[in-house]
Amino acid sequence: LVEATAFGSKAIMDRFIGQGVGITQVIALGGISKKSPYVMQTLANILNVPIKVAxxxxxxxxxxxxxxxxxxxxxxxxxxxxxxxxxxxxxxxYPEEDKAAIYKVLYEKYQELGR
Incomplete structure (x- = not known):
């Protein structure tokens, strides 16, 4: 569930990037971002950008x-x-390079399945 949600966030981020909006980091607020380091690290690995929690x-x-x-x-x-x-x-x-590389492959499969 965490990975699927993060893949959905990556699809949204990719759409912004595709429209010329540069994204070099994400700022997260409240809720899960304050309660679950696991979720936030997974998200950073999938988005492959740093995430700061306000x-x-x-x-x-x-x-x-x-x-x-x-x-x-x-x-x-x-x-x-x-x-x-x-x-x-x-x-x-911060994205962990080894995990980000694995998630890149899995994200491509996720997109393929979605199509």
């Missing part, structure tokens, strides 16, 4: 506050607001 339990609200701080003139731009207001990350998961 510390904030309210990351979406924090992001909105950053944009509001820029609009309100507190910060000149989003990068400055992020630097000043970030809550940081609880964990970072």
């Amino acid at each position: 510390t904030s339990e309210q990351a979406c609200a924090l992001g909105a506050a950053m944009f509001a701080a820029v609009v309100g003139g507190v910060y000149a731009n989003i990068a400055d607001a992020q630097s000043a207001m970030t809550s940081g990350f609880d964990a970072c998961y």
